[in-house]
Amino acid sequence: MTLSSLIRLIALAALWGGSFLFMRIAVPHLGAVPTAVGRGLFSTLGLGAALFILGYRPRLGRYLWPLLALGVINSGIPFLMYSLAAQVLPSGYSAIFNATTPLVATVVGALVFAEGITRARIAAVLLGIGGVAVLAQAGPLEITTAVLGGMAACFVATVCYAFSSFLTLRLAGANAPVDMRAAVFISQLGALLVLLPALLIHLFLHPQAMTELQAAPLLAWSNVALLGLLSTALAYVLYFRLITDEGPQKALTVTFIVPVFAVLWGWLLLGEPLSLAHVAGGGLIALSLWMVLRPVAPK
Template structure:
């Protein structure tokens, strides 16, 4: 990987890791739906600006259905679920569970695309589930209904990301990646807008009591959309173009680490043995499923076969 792309990968991991911090700040003030709507709106504006700068077209008539499905499954629903989970579980929990998306993508690939699901991949998936179980059992948060519901919401969000990855491969729309990113954000905004209006009318957000907290909460939503969505998507698709999807997806290793560090620095969230053990197992599981980490036993067999 080129040095410039290594820098992009590190920046992307840091940005997406920070997104969970911003959700933890914004969601208590504005609620999950408004937080998600603000994120996709600001992110969409950045991506539209990048489209115009690159003279690219959305080709909405041709790709409208594709944008709507991706906007719903890959953006509106998981963003809302993670924003809701941010009300009850630490940032590290959300980031570690989010990192399981490649595992669910492998499962959907086996079911929908008849891709091979080897014993190593199955073991990786089981290892990831064990990692989350350890995180829940001996992590910093108390196990109660709120915690378990937040974890369930995060798991469903990761499942959405996994399915979306397979859907994109199934449809294989010939649109520039930047157009797909922008179109899906616009579609997500259109989907969330009426819901945000209804939620705001029925249950108005509880604005922070001081100017500092207000600026902090509003700033979190703006940064969540501009940096963690708009700029991050642009970096991600540049990585895919330069290095390929298999290398770009290794950012999944960095997100839990970055989120845990950011949360410890800015939200005073404790890093416990449960956090580290759960994160380590999930990261190893991702490596096994993606084929980036190989089991020693398989290497030993291959050497024996060569000797024979």
């Protein structure tokens, strides 16, 4: 991995680590569905404004619908799933479960996309999973039906991310027919289009939700804005570029670092304590990253 890609990887981990914190603050005031819709809205508006200012006008033709569908898998469903999980799981836990994405991607790549699996890759992924498991011991949760539901929501999101990483490479990779800027924007638009009906259904089933949204504090709305503009719009620009430059497997290793940043932001901004479990888990994660990202001598 090049130095520029490594810098993007660290920046992306910091942004996605912050996303779980933003959701944890916003969801109790706004609800899961409105938070997910707000994230998609701010992300779409932010990317659209940036492309308009830069004078970029995408011409997609027959790739419009595939990119919209990609947005449903890559953003729409995961946004909703992680917002639902934020109702019952601490921000660090959602990030920890998100770190299983490379393992899921390894299985999906082998079964669906004919990707090869090496022993070194399996060992590195399992080591990374071990690292996030150690991190989980920093604050064990009582297993309840609600907690299991939150875990299941996180798993659905990781499966979506695993599939979308390979689809992104085919639609917006280095030799793909669609420009990366168009892919990022249209995919976010696709996420928003699938989330808006979910919001209408939510408001119909919970009429009091509109009153709760109007009474929500500015802090909640500002966290949704940061979630959409920084942890989504900017983050997906970095993520799509990583997939283009380094491929899905290496790009998805970012999920190993996200829990470290999620814990770090919790310590800095919420005063959550650090423990030896965080140090040990972070060390295992760093070792697994080195195993995945180290240069391989040509055969």
